[in-house]
Amino acid sequence: MKQPIGIFDSGIGGTSIWKEVMHLLPYESTLFLADSANAPYGEKIKEEILSLSIKNTEYLLKKGAKLIVVACNTATTNAIATLRETYAVPFIGIEPAIKPAALKTQTGVVGVLATKGTLSSSLFHNTTKMHASGIRVIEQVGTGLVDLIEEGKLESKEMRDLLATYIYPMIAKGMDCLVLGCTHYPYLIPILKDMIPSDITILDSGLAVAKQTKTVLEKNNLLAPKTALVDHCLYSNKDAVLLKQFVPLKSAKVAYLDF
Template sequence: MSNKPIGIFDSGVGGTSIFKEIHALLPNENCMYLADSKNAPYGNKSESEILQLSIKNTEFLINKGCKIIVVACNTATTNAISYLRTHYDIPFIGIEPAIKPAALKTETKSIGILATKGTLSSHLFHKTTDLYASGIKVIEQVGDGIVPLIESGKLESKEMKKLLETYLEPMLAQNIDYLVLGCTHYPYLIPMLTKMLPNNVKIIDSGLAVAKQTKAVLSANDLLCESTQQPTIQLYSNGNVEILNSILDNKFETSYLDF
């Protein structure tokens, strides 16, 4: 069982930001990544649609023999992970915006959250915010349009820069000193965001924390890979495989999936 792959899914290429962290921390582990790009973005879908897509992705990875599943999508985590954990007999790792570290570290008592509508409107997001951000001003911003631009290969486009300027302006006007990225696509924006933000505004994403949690859960369940051979990395996409390949610098081969 321990040599079986870690399964990872997202509503497209964004979850590769999580895959990279997991692969760096656990280089011996076999991994299987599923990009449901055909249905991206999840953030503007209903809770029922998100749940059904998450079930379909989960069952694909389980049927491929995965020993653990990382839901590398904030929207899918907040809307579906409770159901997945109660209906499937393997461990699940979820993703949620890193509100806690931002709330603990802010000096201006004002933080920004850039996320999808599906994440910001979820019960889990509000529960986390109420728990950790009491007394902190939380400026929520729905990142409409960001995921489609990334999925279509327009990461560094003029359209993206204009969109980000529109979203950052009201946050900066409220004196944020932390920007929390609440979607796994968004870490790919960090080089652009760093140029656009003042030096006092720090960016936080969940990637490394998720990788550490994945390792901890594998260890607790005696599922860490024992092999020292070169791991097998399998990537699947039902969208443009070239975009997935390019975002991973063509280090791995992607299979197209009619899914």
């Protein structure tokens, strides 16, 4: 099917997922929504997160999306069950990489840096209980990190100082795996690698989400033909100039959209 893969996030962070999907599925067109005007979702109540997720979903469906990737940990944990019950298209969610971290840790201590909305969700706690039995999981709310990224302050001293307050206490407790539980956070990896010991493994879920997207497309006979013309459209309802900085593909259309 030539219809696009729809992807939405609370902001530009979801482009980290978009890149993985685009690279793994080069013949697929994509339609990406960055709801930066309402970022971050992580501090909002569940009802508001659900309302925003429905709004984003219905726009993507109106534009013909054949599958929707909820490229936001908070929206996945708080809204994806309702979205799957309500709409006929397949949905791909994202949640922190607790299982691979639990399998990899040597110290038995795993740090999770995520939003309040993700860490307080029942899905996160169920996943942790299922896959991290006997593992010490240190939960850290990354308050302010999404805001700084959305403000274009990724490389700022303010960002490094804030990260230090979150990361160093987890290192002191023996953490050897750091799970990034927000799609904005992979953009922090170069900074984190400069701040933490090299023997600490950083995990995110981007590639796993892309692989699951491919699997679901194949299962539902939704893959685009390899002869299809590919079109990538990415929209922000706040700052298209900033969004463009996170989109390396010159042929992609990046624009402001009031949605």
